[in-house]
Amino acid sequence: MTARLLATTVVGSYPQPEWLVDRELLRSRLVPRLAAPEIWRVPEPFLEEAKNDATLLALRDMEEAGIDIISDGEIRRESYSNHFALALDGIDAENPAEVIGRTGARTLVPRVVGPIRRSRPIEIADARFLARNTKHATKVTLPGPFTLSQQAMNEYYRDEAEVALAYAAAVNAEARELEQVGIDVIQLDEPWLQARPEAAARFAVPAINRALEGLEGETVVHLCFGYAEIVRDKPSGYSFLPQLSDCIADAISIEAAQPKLDLGVLRELGDKRVLLGVLDLGSPEVESAEEVASRIRQGLKFLAPQRLTPAPDCGMKYLTRATALGKLKALAEGAALVRHELAG
Numbered sequence: 001m002t003a004r005l006l007a008t009t010v011v012g013s014y015p016q017p018e019w020l021v022d023r024e025l026l027r028s029r030l031v032p033r034l035a036a037p038e039i040w041r042v043p044e045p046f047l048e049e050a051k052n053d054a055t056l057l058a059l060r061d062m063e064e065a066g067i068d069i070i071s072d073g074e075i076r077r078e079s080y081s082n083h084f085a086l087a088l089d090g091i092d093a094e095n096p097a098e099v100i101g102r103t104g105a106r107t108l109v110p111r112v113v114g115p116i117r118r119s120r121p122i123e124i125a126d127a128r129f130l131a132r133n134t135k136h137a138t139k140v141t142l143p144g145p146f147t148l149s150q151q152a153m154n155e156y157y158r159d160e161a162e163v164a165l166a167y168a169a170a171v172n173a174e175a176r177e178l179e180q181v182g183i184d185v186i187q188l189d190e191p192w193l194q195a196r197p198e199a200a201a202r203f204a205v206p207a208i209n210r211a212l213e214g215l216e217g218e219t220v221v222h223l224c225f226g227y228a229e230i231v232r233d234k235p236s237g238y239s240f241l242p243q244l245s246d247c248i249a250d251a252i253s254i255e256a257a258q259p260k261l262d263l264g265v266l267r268e269l270g271d272k273r274v275l276l277g278v279l280d281l282g283s284p285e286v287e288s289a290e291e292v293a294s295r296i297r298q299g300l301k302f303l304a305p306q307r308l309t310p311a312p313d314c315g316m317k318y319l320t321r322a323t324a325l326g327k328l329k330a331l332a333e334g335a336a337l338v339r340h341e342l343a344g
Contacts, residue, residue, distance in 0.1 A: 292334025
């Protein structure tokens with residue numbers, strides 16, 4: 001990702017300002033799979049400019065904190081996935097279906113009614129804005145094909161595996177264009193690997209590999225237990241993780257701090273680099289640099305420093321901006337402490 005030892009990064013989302021979105025409304029509902037225009041506080045004629053301004057604030061926070069590889073904070077998105085999922089051909093979001101979500105609650109999702117195709121760029125303009133407005137290394141996140149296949153009702157393809165591969169082709173087309181824009185790291189968000197391990201075992205890795213096919217830059221697959229705001233009690237182990245050693249991604253991004261993950265599982269990821277979650281986003285307390293350093297040292301018991309990238313647990317979307325900034329500063333300072341120790 002970057003030549004710096006223990007280079008720090010974010011996972012994806014960063015808090016959206018209160019003046020941009022209704023954060024209480026956001027907290028009161030499940031992560032939207034359909035369009036959710038009601039969350040935006042700024043009227044449509046001014047919304048794009050407002051999103052640009054809020055994105056710049058997120059970039060400057062990450063730079064001020066000392067993070068090495070930054071994202072645009074997903075400030076323009078209603079959720080990590082619906083912005084991409086609803087922009088594809090073959091999707092009917094006007095007549096949604098109801099399914100059981102990963103938390104066990106019923107939720108509305110789009111229907112797959114025809115061939116899934118990416119007929120236009122989706123995140124490219126946002127990626128150009130990111131690259132134009134920072135000198136730091138950059139990361140863009142895309143929803144992964146397995147997760148997309150679980151967030152829609154299939155009424156067209158033969159089976160789930162075929163749906164996932166169709167989504168994978170669309171994701172791959174977008175990812176290839178993101179590389180051409182100059183984005184340094186492309187991450188696939190695959191939280192549903194954890195929620196649906198049996199299905200994931202059948203067809204997730206081939207779909208992920210198809211989505212990453214032909215990419216020349218750094219690639220990451222992120223999986224997690226869900227936003228801390230929504231999932232309070234997290235297990236200490238993943239139901240699907242070692243299998244990702246067979247995917248072609250360069251790195252795997254996991255939560256470890258809040259769930260107090262048994263880090264012995266890191267031995268099972270082959271030679272992958274690991275984005276290790278060392279910020280507990282379930283706690284409003286800002287960690288000290290030493291707390292973060294201690295979590296990094298625990299990871300170094302199982303990984304060489306060249307294979308470990310300190311990161312937050314999951315997205316920071318539901319934190320206050322002050323808390324998020326404080327935690328990112330602790331992340332950068334904790335990594336610097338360990339970097340100094342390794343240098344002797």
